Amino acid sequence: MTDRITQTTALEGHGHGTLPVWKRTPEPDAGVDASVHARLEFSDAAKERLAWLRTRYPDGYQRALVLPVLSMAQREFGWVSPQVIAFVADAIPVPRMWVEEVATFYTMYNKRPIGRHHLQVCTNVCCAVVGGEQLLEYVCRKLGVHPGETTADGRFTVIGAECLGACGYAPMMQVNDDYHENLRSRAQVDALLERLAAEPDRVGTDPHLALGPGTGPGRMLPRNGPALKAGGNVHTPEGGH
Amino acid sequence: MAYTILDGHKTLLNFPRGAEGTWTLDSYRTRGGYSALEAVLREGRYTPAGLLDQVKKSGLRGRGGAGFPTGLKWSFLAKQRPAYLVCNADESEPGTFKDRVILEENPHQLVEGMILSLFALEAEHGYVYVRGEYVHPQKRLDAAIREAYEAGYLGEDVLGAGRAYHITLHSGAGAYICGEETGLINSLEGRKGQPRLKPPFPAVIGVFNKPTIVNNVETLASVCSIAEFGGEAYAQWRNESGKSTGTKLFSVSGHVERPGVYEVPMGYPFKRLLEEECGGMLNGMPLKALIVGGSSVPVVDAETAMKIDLDYESCAAHGTLLGSGGVIVMGEGTCMVRSLEVLLRFYHHESCGQCTPCREGTGWIHRIVRRVEAGQGTMVDLDELYRIADNMEGKTICTLADAAAWPAKSHLRVFRQEFERHVHEGRCPFGGRFPDPFHLGPQA
Ligand SMILES: Cc1cc2nc3c(=O)[nH]c(=O)nc-3n(C[C@H](O)[C@H](O)[C@H](O)COP(=O)(O)O)c2cc1C
Ligand code: SF4
Ligand code: FES
Numbered sequence: 001m002t003d004r005i006t007q008t009t010a011l012e013g014h015g016h017g018t019l020p021v022w023k024r025t026p027e028p029d030a031g032v033d034a035s036v037h038a039r040l041e042f043s044d045a046a047k048e049r050l051a052w053l054r055t056r057y058p059d060g061y062q063r064a065l066v067l068p069v070l071s072m073a074q075r076e077f078g079w080v081s082p083q084v085i086a087f088v089a090d091a092i093p094v095p096r097m098w099v100e101e102v103a104t105f106y107t108m109y110n111k112r113p114i115g116r117h118h119l120q121v122c123t124n125v126c127c128a129v130v131g132g133e134q135l136l137e138y139v140c141r142k143l144g145v146h147p148g149e150t151t152a153d154g155r156f157t158v159i160g161a162e163c164l165g166a167c168g169y170a171p172m173m174q175v176n177d178d179y180h181e182n183l184r185s186r187a188q189v190d191a192l193l194e195r196l197a198a199e200p201d202r203v204g205t206d207p208h209l210a211l212g213p214g215t216g217p218g219r220m221l222p223r224n225g226p227a228l229k230a231g232g233n234v235h236t237p238e239g240g241h
Numbered sequence: 242m243a244y245t246i247l248d249g250h251k252t253l254l255n256f257p258r259g260a261e262g263t264w265t266l267d268s269y270r271t272r273g274g275y276s277a278l279e280a281v282l283r284e285g286r287y288t289p290a291g292l293l294d295q296v297k298k299s300g301l302r303g304r305g306g307a308g309f310p311t312g313l314k315w316s317f318l319a320k321q322r323p324a325y326l327v328c329n330a331d332e333s334e335p336g337t338f339k340d341r342v343i344l345e346e347n348p349h350q351l352v353e354g355m356i357l358s359l360f361a362l363e364a365e366h367g368y369v370y371v372r373g374e375y376v377h378p379q380k381r382l383d384a385a386i387r388e389a390y391e392a393g394y395l396g397e398d399v400l401g402a403g404r405a406y407h408i409t410l411h412s413g414a415g416a417y418i419c420g421e422e423t424g425l426i427n428s429l430e431g432r433k434g435q436p437r438l439k440p441p442f443p444a445v446i447g448v449f450n451k452p453t454i455v456n457n458v459e460t461l462a463s464v465c466s467i468a469e470f471g472g473e474a475y476a477q478w479r480n481e482s483g484k485s486t487g488t489k490l491f492s493v494s495g496h497v498e499r500p501g502v503y504e505v506p507m508g509y510p511f512k513r514l515l516e517e518e519c520g521g522m523l524n525g526m527p528l529k530a531l532i533v534g535g536s537s538v539p540v541v542d543a544e545t546a547m548k549i550d551l552d553y554e555s556c557a558a559h560g561t562l563l564g565s566g567g568v569i570v571m572g573e574g575t576c577m578v579r580s581l582e583v584l585l586r587f588y589h590h591e592s593c594g595q596c597t598p599c600r601e602g603t604g605w606i607h608r609i610v611r612r613v614e615a616g617q618g619t620m621v622d623l624d625e626l627y628r629i630a631d632n633m634e635g636k637t638i639c640t641l642a643d644a645a646a647w648p649a650k651s652h653l654r655v656f657r658q659e660f661e662r663h664v665h666e667g668r669c670p671f672g673g674r675f676p677d678p679f680h681l682g683p684q685a
Contacts (some may be wrong), residue, residue: 056409058323061449066431067414071373098431105433108373108415124335125536125583126494126569128675130523134682162417162587163335163536164374167567168492168500171681177376184679213371213383213410 032112034081042091046072049211050091065092066102070109072211079110115150115157117196120174123160126167135171135183136160142193155197252466252478252488253343253350253459254504264381266388269349275394277468278353281360282402287468292361296464298472300486305329305420305457306535306565308553311464317444318362319452326359326367327429327448327455330382331413331420333372335536335587336567339490340458342502344371344378347462348385354461356394356406357468362454366407369458370425373414383410417591421639422455424593435593436639457565459490480508485552489566496523496572496676508552515570523678526572530656534564536584537644539651540577560651576671577656578663581648582610588645599642602633606649613660616668623660627653 042050050069057064066088073088074080080103089096103109110118121136136158140147143156150157166172169181175196183189255272256263269275280286287295297312318324328351332340343351355367371379386408389395397405411429418424419434426448428434447453466487467475476486485507491514492502498520505514511533515521522528531546532538539561541549549559556563571580585607594600609626612618630649633642653660662670674682 058449061430063431064411064429064449067428068412071412071414094431101433102414102431106373106414106416123583124587125580126336128583129495129571129575129580131675131677131679131681133675134677137683138681162590163333163337165332165338165341165372167336167338167494167569168502169338170494170500171679174374179377183681186681189681213379213412 032081034083037077037081037083037087040077040083040087042073043076046076046211062092063094063098066094066099067106068212070099070102074109075211079113081111115155117156117199118174118176119156119158120161120164121158122162122164122166122170122172122174124163124167126163127170127172130170132171133160135173135189138186138189139173139193142190251504253347253462253490254502256346258501263346264348264385266349266385266392269347269353273469274349275353275392277465278356278394279400281357281468282400282404287361289361289363292357292468295467295472296361299467299475300472300484301460301463301467301475302485302553303457304459304463304489304565306334306537308563311456311460314444314456315358315362315454317442318364318454319445321452322363323366324362324364324452324454325448326355326362326364327422327425327453328355328367328369328458328461329420329422329425329455330369330371330375330378330458331417331425332375332458333417333420334565334567335584336494336532336569337492337535337565338494339492339502339566341375341378342490342492343458343462344375345381348378348382349389350462350465351382351458352385352389352394352408354464355408356389356399357464358454358456358461359406360404361464364454365405366409368429368448369408369410370419370429371410371412372419373412379410379412386410416593417587418593418639418641421641424639425455426453433593435595436641438638463487479506480510480550480552483508483550483552483554485554485563489551489563491551491566491568493519493568493570495568495570496526496528496575496678497521497570498523505551508550508555511549511551511568512547514551514568519570522570522572526574526676528570529573529575530571530577530580532567532569532571532648534562535567536569536587537647538562538564539647540655541651542655572676574671574676576614576669576673576675577652577659578610578614579669579671579673579675581652582607582614584648585610585645588641592641592645596637596642598633598636599645602629602642603645606630606633606645610649613663614669614673616663616666618660618664620661620664623653623657623664 053065053068069092070088073084077084085099085103086096089099123132123136140158143151145151145158147160164174166179166181171183172181180192262268293315301311302308303311330340359367393400395406395408399406413419416434419428421436422443423437424434429448443453443455445452478488479486488504488506490502490504494500503518528543530540530542532540533556541561545559549555553563589603589607592599592603606626606629609622613622630646633646
């Protein structure tokens with residue numbers, strides 16, 4: 001639910017004396033260096049999961065693999081460059097355009113590199129009425145960026161997000177895979193940012209689900225992953241679930 | 242008010258809040274989990290048609306928002322096989338976070354409900370489409386599905402009954418429109434999540450060109466209670482004043498002391514939910530407005546809100562809809578123009594762009610409201626806003642356009658004075674800001 005930059009409506013400014021203006025969705029590779037993706041290969045675990053995924057959808061409908069495999073590729077390669085799109089298309093295999101249209105339709109595919117910590121602050125209405133917008137402003141000011149930008153050291157990308165399904169635990173932000181909820185004081189936000197700044201690597205990439213969901217006969221991924229604790233999903237202090 | 246069986250009766254959140262391990266198979270079994278499935282498959286409690294009949298008798302209506310009677314929907318499923326069951330766990334409607342609690346804390350009830358539903362529908366394979374941001378809920382459900390395979394509740398020969406059942410978890414990738422059932426089907430097939438023109442309805446041609454039933458997480462989890470206690474018993478669980486049956490999850494957010502997800506019988510008075518369960522308004526601020534069923538339903542003022550019983554009939558009688566049960570509570574000091582502006586930004590952003598009234602209309606009314614909020618609107622703008630919103634309704638492939646039009650029209654109708662103040666004063670009387678109860682913004 002983020003990345004408002006690349007999701008432009010074709011026709012803006014209709015009516016009210018303005019002539020329709022056609023806006024182009026920026027090319028996925030506009031102004032970014034994708035040379036890191038010159039040679040791509042899935043890890044062994046990803047190859048195994050791909051083989052397993054093929055068994056979960058009916059014959060003749062392998063197009064259903066586009067989302068799961070593209071998501072897995074993003075987890076393996078960090079972001080979705082044109083090279084990654086081509087690689088996924090060949091791996092399934094499906095026409096490149098099928099992968100490209102999915103990569104540009106869905107907001108969770110990052111069409112450019114992002115910071116190590118992807119901070120998505122919910123500013124939809126339930127969060128906004130209890131300070132979600134102020135939280136976004138505060139985080140941006142602390143890190144010295146505008147919404148949508150990455151800090152110079154590449155550590156943090158901050159963006160305003162639409163509803164993340166945590167409305168009762170507001171204000172909140174998602175950091176990579178983790179939800180950080182009930183951020184009800186500046187001190188809590190400060191502590192969180194400090195902790196993240198000290199993290200050596202991306203948080204929230206639990207090896208158990210590192211590549212995406214998948215269960216069933218023939219599943220080769222580790223069966224006894226780390227215990228699933230409430231983790232980043234801290235619920236409301238008292239009262240409801 | 243008759244709540245004799247009902248007070249404290251829980252069928253979906255039947256465990257203490259915050260309890261550890263409720264998501265495991267062991268814990269679910271100690272709460273009676275999988276006993277309905279065993280009775281159906283091992284002891285032949287119901288035939289598939291018999292179970293479908295119980296679902297009809299229960300009066301269960303879809304919990305995803307539209308409230309379509311579940312038994313009736315199931316009876317439309319075409320005879321051709323294979324057929325598929327798809328669980329809609331895309332949950333992205335602002336104000337709605339109830340399915341997440343089932344996925345995180347009681348995922349086995351969804352798994353059991355899906356297997357029972359597959360049995361009733363005489364289908365084999367179910368998909369659960371979970372929104373991509375729900376990584377932790379996905380982990381819990383993933384683990385539950387694996388446990389169910391290992392325990393023999395899923396697989397080629399379930400409980401030795403000679404029937405095969407499979408469930409596959411499929412992750413979305415960020416798009417509200419994939420919650421619409423045909424958008425979801427397109428997304429599951431690997432396409433852009435753009436809704437399909439109906440007919441044909443999914444029950445005839447759905448995912449992978451096969452007959453398909455799409456149901457919400459809460460709907461499918463509720464099937465367990467129906468199979469366990471019978472449709473007639475389920476239909477008794479309600480407030481006597483209304484016709485809606487069963488218990489319902491309400492996800493409460495906004496200006497309340499204890500937000501969160503609460504399970505109450507249909508027909509539970511909103512006043513009681515607010516004052517007893519939620520501990521009243523945050524910091525004692527007075528209630529100003531209520532959105533009772535997720536961001537798409539019409540907003541009501543405080544006086545009306547206090548009269549609402551939480552069921553389909555009472556909501557309709559008070560000019561709103563039960564929707565998904567996303568209760569958004571707004572206290573005095575909330576600017577209703579600003580709140581509408583945020584909602585319309587969302588609908589404009591999430592419009593899939595296929596239909597002109599939706600693609601253009603959502604952006605158009607958003608820009609008008611943004612202008613009014615900035616103090617640059619005119620009285621003509623207000624009429625335009627209403628007229629355009631009115632023209633978006635009922636003209637599009639899916640109801641996202643309606644879902645944007647309803648809040649727009651109702652905000653304007655109920656809080657007209659506030660819109661006019663913005664125009665007359667040439668500024669937002671609230672300074673363009675939402676309340677900041679936790680002092681995260683710049684200190685004055
Ligand atoms: C724009 C839009 C978004 C929707 N989002 C959801 C959703 O997130 N979850 C859901 O269960 N139903 C959602 N629905 C309703 C579904 O189309 C469908 O009615 C529902 O999944 C059917 O299940 P039920 O009968 O069990 O409620 C949405 C509908 C529309 C028009
Ligand atoms: S109403 Fe809007 S979201 Fe629905 S199909 Fe049309 S353009 Fe897409
Ligand atoms: S509005 Fe912020 S999580 Fe729903």
